[in-house]
Amino acid sequence: MIRISEFQLKDVVNVSDGKKLGNIGDIEINIQTGKIEAVIINGSGRVLGFFGKDEEIIIPWKNILKVGEDVILVRYKEIGEVVYHEEEA
Template sequence: MVRISEFQMKDVVNISDGRKLGNIGDIEINLQTGKIETIIIGYSGKLLGFFGKEEEIIIPWNQIAKIGTDVILVRYNEQQYTQQQLSEPKG
């Protein structure tokens, strides 16, 4: 078993380009199934918190390739998994 605090300390790395995305800031759990649906990575594109906008990176659980002792490897497509795009109505 893994505690959430241990899970949050691991670096999240995109396997497509080797880029570190950050660390897990939160998770979404489906209360009906008890399963983790997504991991949320707090990401700041700001320089020292001043420039740019802040977004969260939302990664569905099924896009996690491997959870290691120090890193979590994910399949991440920047256009697909930002909070802004997930919250926009479809249609």
Template sequence: MVKISEFQVKDIVNIHDGKKLGNMSDLSINVTTGNIEAIIVSGGGRVMGLFGREEEMIIPWNKIKKIGADVILVEHQTAMKGAYSDK
């Protein structure tokens, strides 16, 4: 069994580019089924926690590829835009 607090200290990393996306700030749970639908990741959109709004990303549960001791590896498409081009 894993506690939510254990997930919140893990870095969320995109497997496509190795970029740290942030840390888990919340979960989206389907109350009918009890299944986790997505994790909500808080990004580093603020300067020293003071200025601007902190950006949030919603990562669907099926995009989580591996949960390790220190890191959660995810497949996040937004970070890939423009990163790879076949043309």
């Protein structure tokens, strides 16, 4: 078992690029099932490299890969990130 307060102290790291996303600020719980649906990471205060309002990052529970002693490993892809595939000629 883990307490929410302990959960919030862990760093959240994206396994796609190894970047620290931040710390968990809130948790979405489905009140009918009692299960955690997503974790919410407080924003860093920057939006697309410009100073601006804090943006929240919402990570669905299914994208949490591992909860370790110090970190939580997640799979997160930036909104708007486009992956281009070269077509064969």
